[in-house]
Amino acid sequence: MDIVAETQRLQRLIDIYPEEKPFIEWGPKYSLEEETIDSHHLLIVQYINLLHLMIEKESHELSIGSVFNALKEFAVIHFAYEEEFFDEVNYEHTAEHKIEHKLFTTQVDELFKKYQAGDEKMIQKLYEYLQNWLLKHILVHDKKYLGALKNR
Numbered sequence: 267m268d269i270v271a272e273t274q275r276l277q278r279l280i281d282i283y284p285e286e287k288p289f290i291e292w293g294p295k296y297s298l299e300e301e302t303i304d305s306h307h308l309l310i311v312q313y314i315n316l317l318h319l320m321i322e323k324e325s326h327e328l329s330i331g332s333v334f335n336a337l338k339e340f341a342v343i344h345f346a347y348e349e350e351f352f353d354e355v356n357y358e359h360t361a362e363h364k365i366e367h368k369l370f371t372t373q374v375d376e377l378f379k380k381y382q383a384g385d386e387k388m389i390q391k392l393y394e395y396l397q398n399w400l401l402k403h404i405l406v407h408d409k410k411y412l413g414a415l416k417n418r
């Protein structure tokens with residue numbers, strides 16, 4: 267997958283509404299100073315921002331379900347990338363980190379299914395979950411493996 271091209275494709279879709287502030291503003295605070303990991307995290311942020319924008323604007327450029335699935339699929343690719351590295355270096359917090367990744371996939375799935383089944387208040391919960399999980403996951407859990415990554 268061409269991460270840069272995909273990020274640009276999402277940006278063009280987001281730019282259809284130039285007056286809208288992004289739901290999650292990517293900035294240096296999210297950077298782990300590792301190019302590949304940062305590019306993955308940025309793409310995840312872009313998927314979340316596009317999903318948020320489409321739901322809020324009731325945009326029909328793409329189906330909301332397809333954006334949600336693309337977000338989930340890429341999250342799985344990213345998690346596998348991190349986990350492969352953990353196994354390679356015998357990272358000490360592998361087990362708990364893998365649990366975090368699994369939880370993300372099952373919980374967003376559950377919230378999105380409830381939303382699609384007509385439970386409108388679930389969307390707010392989904393946004394909060396996506397935002398809080400991402401912040402905490404990148405800044406706490408992913409940051410923790412940086413040392414191991416740099417010593418590879």
Ligand SMILES: [Fe+2]
Nearest residue numbers: 348403407408
């Ligand atoms: Fe992670």
Ligand SMILES: [Fe+2]
Nearest residue numbers: 344348404408
């Ligand atoms: Fe990550």
